[in-house]
Amino acid sequence: MDIEALSNKNRRAIFERLRSGLKRTDEITGSETPVPPGPPAHPNPEPDGDLFPYFREAAIRIGGNVVQLEGWKKIPLHVAGILREKCEPMKVALGADETIRSLPWKEAGIEVCDDLEIESGQAGVSRGICAVAETGSVVFFSGIENPTRITFLVKYHFVVLSPDEIVPYLEDVWSILRRRFGNGRWPRAVNFVNGPSATADVEAILTVGAHGPCYFEVLFADRAN
Amino acid sequence: MPMSPRDFDSRAADAMADEQLQANLKKLMILLKALHRQGTGSVTNFDELRQCASAVKKHTIENLDYYLEQFESRVIEKGGKVHYAQTCEDLNVIVIEICKRRGVKTIVKGKSMVSEETGLNKALEAAAIEVTETDMGEYIVQIAHERPSHLVGPAIHKNRKEIADLFLKHHDLGPRSLKEIPEIVAEGRRVLREKFLRADAGITGANVLIAETGGVVLVTNEGNADLCSTIPKMHIVVAGIEKLVPGLEDAGAVLRVLARSLTGRAMSCYTSFLTGPREGPQYCGPEELHVVLLDNHRTEIIGSEFRDILRCIRCSSCMNHCPVFGQTGGHAYGSVYSGPMGSVLTPIMEGIENAADLPDACSSDGRCAEVCPMMIPLPDLLRRLRGKERELGISKRYMRWGISAYMTLARFPRLYRTITDAGAGALSVLGHVNKSIPYCRGRTFFSLFARQRRRSKGAGHGYRSLKQ
Numbered sequence: 182m183d184i185e186a187l188s189n190k191n192r193r194a195i196f197e198r199l200r201s202g203l204k205r206t207d208e209i210t211g212s213e214t215p216v217p218p219g220p221p222a223h224p225n226p227e228p229d230g231d232l233f234p235y236f237r238e239a240a241i242r243i244g245g246n247v248v249q250l251e252g253w254k255k256i257p258l259h260v261a262g263i264l265r266e267k268c269e270p271m272k273v274a275l276g277a278d279e280t281i282r283s284l285p286w287k288e289a290g291i292e293v294c295d296d297l298e299i300e301s302g303q304a305g306v307s308r309g310i311c312a313v314a315e316t317g318s319v320v321f322f323s324g325i326e327n328p329t330r331i332t333f334l335v336k337y338h339f340v341v342l343s344p345d346e347i348v349p350y351l352e353d354v355w356s357i358l359r360r361r362f363g364n365g366r367w368p369r370a371v372n373f374v375n376g377p378s379a380t381a382d383v384e385a386i387l388t389v390g391a392h393g394p395c396y397f398e399v400l401f402a403d404r405a406n
Numbered sequence: 407m408p409m410s411p412r413d414f415d416s417r418a419a420d421a422m423a424d425e426q427l428q429a430n431l432k433k434l435m436i437l438l439k440a441l442h443r444q445g446t447g448s449v450t451n452f453d454e455l456r457q458c459a460s461a462v463k464k465h466t467i468e469n470l471d472y473y474l475e476q477f478e479s480r481v482i483e484k485g486g487k488v489h490y491a492q493t494c495e496d497l498n499v500i501v502i503e504i505c506k507r508r509g510v511k512t513i514v515k516g517k518s519m520v521s522e523e524t525g526l527n528k529a530l531e532a533a534a535i536e537v538t539e540t541d542m543g544e545y546i547v548q549i550a551h552e553r554p555s556h557l558v559g560p561a562i563h564k565n566r567k568e569i570a571d572l573f574l575k576h577h578d579l580g581p582r583s584l585k586e587i588p589e590i591v592a593e594g595r596r597v598l599r600e601k602f603l604r605a606d607a608g609i610t611g612a613n614v615l616i617a618e619t620g621g622v623v624l625v626t627n628e629g630n631a632d633l634c635s636t637i638p639k640m641h642i643v644v645a646g647i648e649k650l651v652p653g654l655e656d657a658g659a660v661l662r663v664l665a666r667s668l669t670g671r672a673m674s675c676y677t678s679f680l681t682g683p684r685e686g687p688q689y690c691g692p693e694e695l696h697v698v699l700l701d702n703h704r705t706e707i708i709g710s711e712f713r714d715i716l717r718c719i720r721c722s723s724c725m726n727h728c729p730v731f732g733q734t735g736g737h738a739y740g741s742v743y744s745g746p747m748g749s750v751l752t753p754i755m756e757g758i759e760n761a762a763d764l765p766d767a768c769s770s771d772g773r774c775a776e777v778c779p780m781m782i783p784l785p786d787l788l789r790r791l792r793g794k795e796r797e798l799g800i801s802k803r804y805m806r807w808g809i810s811a812y813m814t815l816a817r818f819p820r821l822y823r824t825i826t827d828a829g830a831g832a833l834s835v836l837g838h839v840n841k842s843i844p845y846c847r848g849r850t851f852f853s854l855f856a857r858q859r860r861r862s863k864g865a866g867h868g869y870r871s872l873k874q
Contacts, residue, residue: 182503184489191490195647195701199471202709215469217652221458221659224449224672243671296690301599316672328690329636333629333676351658367619369684369691370636373677378629380591382543384566385434385559388591391542392598393629393676 223350224315232314232347233401239317240399243376244389250402253280253341256306257289259400260339264291264304267337267396274298274305274335278326280404281308281341296328305335311357312347312399316375319399320354323370332372338394340374344401410740411752414763417738418730427555427563431735434562438726441670442777448666459663460781462656463717466617467708473617473650474699480620484682486695494524497700501526501609501642502533504696508640510535510606514598516624516631517541518611519720520644520700522554522742523755526609537609538601540630542594549576555736557722557744558668563735566590598630608634608692612645613719614660615697618653619681622697625664627675635680641692647699648716654679660719663779667721703755712787715750717780724774724784730767739764746774746784753791762800765791826850 199205228235237247250259264271272292275281286293299305307327309319319340323329332338348354358371378393389395421427446452466473478488489504491497497520505513513530515537521527527548530537539548543560546569547553554560561569570584577597584590610631614623622643624631635641651657657679665674684691707716725731725745736744741752741761749764765788774784795801796809815822827850834848847854 182499182506184500184503187496188489188491188500191492191496191701194492195490195699195705196471196474198701198705199474199708202705203468203471204709205471215465215472215652217656218458218461218465220655221462221662222451222454224455224662225451226449239672243675301596318673318677323684323690329632330690333632333636351661352655355654355658367621367681369680369682371679372632373673373679375671375673375675375677378627378675380542380628381437382541382546382559382561383569383587383590384430385437385562386587388587390588390595391591391628391630392540392595392602392633 220352228314228349232349233344235314235349236312236317236347239314240312240319240376241317243317244379244397245317245376246396246398248398248400249344250400253284253402253404256339256341256400256402257284257286257291260304260306261289261291263337263339263396263398269302269304269337270300272300272303273339274303274331276307276325276327276331278308281306296330296334299330299334302336304337304339305331306339306341307331309340309342309346309399310361311354312342313349313351313354313373314347315350316373318373318375321372321374322358322368323372324368329370329372332374333393335394336390337396337398338374338377339398339400341400341402343404411756411761411764412740414738414740414767417740418734418767421734421738424563426565427735428733430562430565431556431732434556434559435726435732438558438668438722442667442723442726444670445666445668445672446777448670448672452663452666455659455666456663456779456781458659459779460717462651462659463719463780466650466652466656467648467713467716470647470650470708473652474647476617477615477620477650480617481682481695481697482620484620484695485685486620486682486697489696489698490701491524491698492701494700494702497524497644497698497702498526498529500698501644502529502535504640504642504698505530505535505607506533508606508694510640512601512605513537513607513609514540514601514605514630514634514638515544516608516610516626516634517544517560518609518644519557519742520611520646521609523702524644524700526644538598538605540598540601540628540634541626542591542628542630545594545598546572553737557720557725557736563737602633602637605634605638607640607642608636608638609642609644610634612643612649612697613664614651614657615645615649616652616654616657616679617650619679621654621657621679621681623657623661624678624680625661625674625676627669629676632676632678635678636691639692640694640696641680641683643695643697645697645699647701647704648718664719664721667723667777667779707754710754711790712750712754714782715747715754715787717782718747718751719780720747721779723777723779724782727773727777729769729771729773734767739767746788747782750784750787750791758791758794758798759800762795762802765795766801766805823850823852827853 380391546561753761833846
């Protein structure tokens, strides 16, 4: 089956109908490039000053957990405490991110594994790019450092951020990514995560732990410590 | 029941007699309305947000040829492929051929209304490709061989006992308890996890397509679409051409009203922006990405008086607030799209003569337009469709006669009032005699209004004094 030929034929017909429906005389070129409506309005009330309480409130409202630790080195002990409390295996999946890998996991009694070795019921730790105060989201991007598999396959997901990595609005995330990757060279996936995975498909009752993590915790800690 | 938008009346009667459906539907509608109130009330400028979102979609549709070309070239630049389908059959043929070329035997699928529109699952099964729906509700209706009854609660017509029985029959997992909802959900998770890990390809829809980056945005609460697009070696996106927006900021404007209208939250659990297949050393993500864009009458709608409906983002707010849908549920509509937006889209997509009942299934209370985050004038579009039905002479005989009688009577106000007064009086008497008839006060709106005006004149204030 030559689907390329079929698709090309369809493409011509679709564009022809579109242009006649839009009453175009010719294709849009150069100076006629359409200008989208201005930047979208932000939701009110707008966060001002310290963004942490805004983010914390939004994230907790959607079933996430927000924890402040004194420094990154305290992270493994904290994760170990939660896993012990939940009676889960003392094992976490990590990406290649050195800042996370180099934390004292062994000393906390936690075995470290690769994202390709994730078993059901296991925990994972990732490094987020930023958190968004407006929505309570934590943002990740794909790559070998923080593989997307961890975000969706583990049962307990811990995400590490510095307190200065909270931005007020969705638009600020695009600015960070544009600065980091330049226009056009984007990571394959940018994931916004808001709390643990959930479904209301059985009798319209919200149940946590559908396909993604059942537990989602954002750890804010100062990198210097 | 065969799928056809004809015979709305008889299916609606069946739905209203189904006690379980009525109880579950009522529960879902109460929940979804409360979530809508919570979401839209959590900000003080929701109207401004929906004006922004609506302006973005309006602008994109007015320049769709430009943005479609931009999207196509960006996807190709990133290493993906774009295919065009004029009809539902074209889309199915293209998807099957893409799968065959890679030797795909098993597919995991995220919720996609476009694939429901084209009957993709049936076509894939006919081509000997196993396809598993992974949205919990969609999976339940798939193994029950039924159709979704609600855009966001596909299995809402079933209770936990029926779902547990279905799982016990379909999953060979030995004796176990499935009495509680978390146990049912955990079993769904366990069974579908295996499917995700073994699937050759993932198929999803798209909530938004971004021209600037060639990006596909997926919004879910379960995380299933994200797994479909992350784990298998190939990802196929099927989407309508109207899903485009110009850039990332514009996608944000749409996302700001989508989750707030549906889940009551600022954002759904997972919102993923995907561009192209995996690159370089990222050992996660598909090796191949295909985007199949569907027309299926959308280009005709652009040139018609129904263009506004293309702004629809499938949030289900209109149906969740529709008094007709609240009584009948989605199955009665006999079509993929139900509720007010479905009553506009189905007659256009499947021919007005095949779906003439749907635009009539409307109480004209205007609630759908009030809650629509895209400010689509749904009651106006439905009225235009009813006008078309009348022009074509395909509306029901009792509707034609009823409307003609009303038009005649409305030309003679005195006669109109005498007859309606008599009717209201008769209804009041009947209501006293037979308690199953809704109570009527025995006065028409006209007479109540006139009485109130007389009273307020006497008191020296009221409508007239306010006007002055």
